[in-house]
Amino acid sequence: MFRFPILIALLLVLCxxxxxxxxxxxxxxxxxxxxxxxxxxxxSLKGWNQERGQTGTQVFWLRxxxxxxxxxxxEHLGILIHNFGAFEVFWDGHKIGENGKxxxxxxxxxxxxxxxxxxxxxxxxxxxxxxxxxxxxxYEQHTQRRLGLRxxxxxxxxxxxLIIMSFMNLMAGAFLIAAVYYFFLFINxxxxxxxxxxxxxxxxxxxxxxxxEYIKFYIAxxxxxxxxRLETIGWLTFAISLLVPLYFTIQFSxxxxxxxxxxxLLVLLCIYVSHFREYxxxxxxxxxxxxxxxxxxxxxALVQKEKGAGIVLAGLLLSAIGNFFLYYDxxxxxxxxxxxxxxLYLQAIRTxxxxxxxxxxxxxxxRLKLELLKKHIQPHFIKNTLTSLIDWVEESPxxxxxxxxxxxxxxxxxxxxxxATLVAVSKEIELCExxxxxxxxxxxxRYDWTSSNIELSDMIPPAIIHTALENGIxxxxxxxxxxxxxxxxxxxxxxxxxxxxxxxxxxxxxxxxSPSGTGFQYIQARLTESYGTxxxxxxxSLTNGWQTEIKIYTPE
Amino acid sequence: MRILxxxxxxxxxxxxxxxxxxxxxxxxxxITICESxxxxxLFLESNEIEVLLLDLNLNGRDGFELLKSVISGSFxxxxxxxxxxxxxxxxxxxxxxxxxxxxDERRLSQAxxxxxxxxxxxxxxxxxxxxxxxxxxxxxxxxxxxxIKGAGIYSELHLxxxxxxxxxxxxxxxxxLLPASFERIHKSYIVPIGQSMKITVGSGSKYHLLLENGxxxxxxxxxxxxxxxxxxx
Numbered sequence: 001m002f003r004f005p006i007l008i009a010l011l012l013v014l015c016x017x018x019x020x021x022x023x024x025x026x027x028x029x030x031x032x033x034x035x036x037x038x039x040x041x042x043x044s045l046k047g048w049n050q051e052r053g054q055t056g057t058q059v060f061w062l063r064x065x066x067x068x069x070x071x072x073x074x075e076h077l078g079i080l081i082h083n084f085g086a087f088e089v090f091w092d093g094h095k096i097g098e099n100g101k102x103x104x105x106x107x108x109x110x111x112x113x114x115x116x117x118x119x120x121x122x123x124x125x126x127x128x129x130x131x132x133x134x135x136x137x138x139y140e141q142h143t144q145r146r147l148g149l150r151x152x153x154x155x156x157x158x159x160x161x162l163i164i165m166s167f168m169n170l171m172a173g174a175f176l177i178a179a180v181y182y183f184f185l186f187i188n189x190x191x192x193x194x195x196x197x198x199x200x201x202x203x204x205x206x207x208x209x210x211x212x213e214y215i216k217f218y219i220a221x222x223x224x225x226x227x228x229r230l231e232t233i234g235w236l237t238f239a240i241s242l243l244v245p246l247y248f249t250i251q252f253s254x255x256x257x258x259x260x261x262x263x264x265l266l267v268l269l270c271i272y273v274s275h276f277r278e279y280x281x282x283x284x285x286x287x288x289x290x291x292x293x294x295x296x297x298x299x300x301a302l303v304q305k306e307k308g309a310g311i312v313l314a315g316l317l318l319s320a321i322g323n324f325f326l327y328y329d330x331x332x333x334x335x336x337x338x339x340x341x342x343x344l345y346l347q348a349i350r351t352x353x354x355x356x357x358x359x360x361x362x363x364x365x366x367r368l369k370l371e372l373l374k375k376h377i378q379p380h381f382i383k384n385t386l387t388s389l390i391d392w393v394e395e396s397p398x399x400x401x402x403x404x405x406x407x408x409x410x411x412x413x414x415x416x417x418x419x420a421t422l423v424a425v426s427k428e429i430e431l432c433e434x435x436x437x438x439x440x441x442x443x444x445x446r447y448d449w450t451s452s453n454i455e456l457s458d459m460i461p462p463a464i465i466h467t468a469l470e471n472g473i474x475x476x477x478x479x480x481x482x483x484x485x486x487x488x489x490x491x492x493x494x495x496x497x498x499x500x501x502x503x504x505x506x507x508x509x510x511x512x513x514s515p516s517g518t519g520f521q522y523i524q525a526r527l528t529e530s531y532g533t534x535x536x537x538x539x540x541s542l543t544n545g546w547q548t549e550i551k552i553y554t555p556e
Numbered sequence: 557m558r559i560l561x562x563x564x565x566x567x568x569x570x571x572x573x574x575x576x577x578x579x580x581x582x583x584x585x586x587i588t589i590c591e592s593x594x595x596x597x598l599f600l601e602s603n604e605i606e607v608l609l610l611d612l613n614l615n616g617r618d619g620f621e622l623l624k625s626v627i628s629g630s631f632x633x634x635x636x637x638x639x640x641x642x643x644x645x646x647x648x649x650x651x652x653x654x655x656x657x658x659x660d661e662r663r664l665s666q667a668x669x670x671x672x673x674x675x676x677x678x679x680x681x682x683x684x685x686x687x688x689x690x691x692x693x694x695x696x697x698x699x700x701x702x703x704i705k706g707a708g709i710y711s712e713l714h715l716x717x718x719x720x721x722x723x724x725x726x727x728x729x730x731x732x733l734l735p736a737s738f739e740r741i742h743k744s745y746i747v748p749i750g751q752s753m754k755i756t757v758g759s760g761s762k763y764h765l766l767l768e769n770g771x772x773x774x775x776x777x778x779x780x781x782x783x784x785x786x787x788x789x
Binding site: 379380382383384386387388389390391392441442443444445477508509 | 564565566567568570571591592594613638639640656657658659660
């Protein structure tokens with residue numbers, strides 16, 4: 001997983017090995033005014049200043065002595081200049097190029113912040129040289145930007161950014177794909193999981209950060225626009241530093257999320273204010289704040305024994321080590337990459353968990369469906385029914401035919417409801433009534449069914465009242481008048497609905513190992529399948545019968 | 557003939573009663589229907605019966621608990637059940653017959669006929685004899701038997717370990733339950749064929765059977781020919 005950043009680091013080290021040019025340059029000297037003679041070597045620096053001073057829109061010159069030492073003389077040398085303003089470049093008095101248009105008769109055309117120039121081979125000898133810039137800085141007049149110089153093989157000046165870019169773009173592309181993937185995942189999932197959305201946004205911001213950081217290599221940014229990019233990077237870092245710990249607090253169910261996020265936000269704002277316009281430094285401090293906030297969450301997750309906390313902790317430590325050893329730009333990005341990869345890993349773990357939970361629920365549903373069907377083909381039901389049926393047919397065929405019809409009706413309803421996880425209560429009542437009819441033929445006991453206050457279209461899991469009814473039949477002996485009575489009543493209150501099945505009969509003696517447990521397990525499993533934990537089930541004997549209550553909590 | 561029916565399905569209990577009455581006719585002294593295990597056990601405490609007709613699944617309860625406790629009794633047990641896969645186990649415990657639901661009159665009559673036919677249950681694999689010992693039911697493996705001696709309405713089980721147990725069933729009833737490897741050699745003795753060594757002839761043409769453990773048992777005069785046939789062929 002972490003091979004990729006290491007590879008980049010290695011490549012950069014190799015790149016720098018190729019640079020066999022050594023050079024030194026003196027502190028630049030500035031002088032306001034315009035004289036072509038100032039481009040030449042051997043000029044006295046009297047009257048020249050260490051600072052640029054207030055040059056306004058005027059032309060000024062900048063000179064620096066360079067001592068050059070190179071082992072191989074076959075390569076063409078180039079000079080990379082990082083400077084604000086528009087300028088003409090003179091090397092030992094020879095003009096080797098220009099950047100923008102220096103103000104003069106026309107207004108200044110701003111130059112690019114970082115430019116490179118080829119040093120003529122004849123002038124690129126070992127020894128001391130002079131670099132002079134005829135400059136104007138009509139915009140950003142108050143910014144004292146230090147001159148940056150780098151002399152190395154011209155081809156490597158051109159290639160280096162390409163190599164860095166290739167890796168960074170690769171990385172950015174990967175994060176873009178991840179962002180798009182999580183975005184699709186988020187908009188297509190029924191449960192709007194905010195962890196996924198945060199993951200998506202973080203991936204996208206990180207993609208944007210990489211792009212904006214390295215945009216300098218392929219877009220010529222005039223110095224007037226230089227701070228816009230840095231400002232953007234700053235805000236992207238700010239957002240990422242806030243989102244990553246937020247993501248971890250969600251995934252690791254961190255209890256004081258609001259508190260931690262509030263403090264983090266405050267710290268980030270403080271950093272922004274106290275280090276205003278110190279762009280790179282601000283970004284690094286942001287990343288530190290992010291790191292410590294994430295670290296706190298992960299340590300807490302370890303204590304809570306959350307899944308994946310170990311991996312994320314390892315990632316955080318690795319990113320700290322990477323940050324410590326690497327040049328800060330890369331260090332920052334590599335540590336960010338590791339942390340974002342940790343997020344992706346966590347997301348994968350969570351997705352797997354959700355998938356497993358889904359699989360389990362499917363299995364449970366399949367098992368429940370099977371159980372429902374099995375109840376009516378198990379020998380106890382079917383063979384006792386058939387035995388009674390034979391008897392009815394033999395003894396009184398007319399009644400026998402009614403029995404067959406009742407049985408057929410029960411199987412019909414069963415067939416209709418067995419696939420559903422929720423059925424209309426009217427269907428359930430129909431099933432109960434027809435079941436009682438069948439049982440009446442079998443047991444030769446009179447059963448009486450009444451219902452009160454029922455909302456016929458209300459949905460409930462299939463065969464749960466039927467199961468409670470079976471329980472009532474099993475545990476009841478007929479009272480004096482020979483009729484076992486069942487009453488189903490419904491009650492809807494604030495935030496709940498309740499079904500109560502009351503059996504009025506003489507109770508059979510019950511024992512502890514009563515097998516009604518399996519029936520109740522079916523009811524409870526069905527309720528869990530459809531309502532999670534938002535239900536209550538109670539079944540108890542009364543002095544003159546049995547009472548089963550099913551309470552389902554409904555969203556307000 | 558006194559019969560106890562333990563069946564929780566009213567219609568089926570009625571059917572059994574009707575068929576029993578038509579089979580036994582005037583022989584039937586009494587038939588009682590209980591619809592739960594507790595009722596059945598309570599009835600047995602104070603009533604003598606000859607036949608128990610038992611459903612194995614009563615109000616969702618496993619009838620085997622009841623079976624274990626009644627199988628040591630002096631009466632024959634016939635199972636009438638929907639759970640055909642339990643037949644083998646039922647026979648191992650020593651039931652006279654297993655009638656699968658749904659059943660017709662012919663099948664139930666067949667089971668009733670077994671009560672009066674003094675014959676080995678050749679096809680049935682009785683494996684245990686249940687005896688009461690200090691209030692508990694103990695299952696004795698039939699392979700542990702050396703011989704069984706009739707003692708009035710009881711039977712003495714003589715075991716390989718030298719001990720004896722008393723069984724509530726008569727020798728006649730046990731003969732009906734035991735597998736074909738057991739032979740009635742005398743009006744008072746049943747012997748597993750595998751335990752016999754040789755037949756000796758005494759004075760006055762009295763025959764005796766020498767068992768592997770050295771014990772000698774008398775052979776009934778009328779049973780000699782059949783035993784000889786079995787031992788030597």
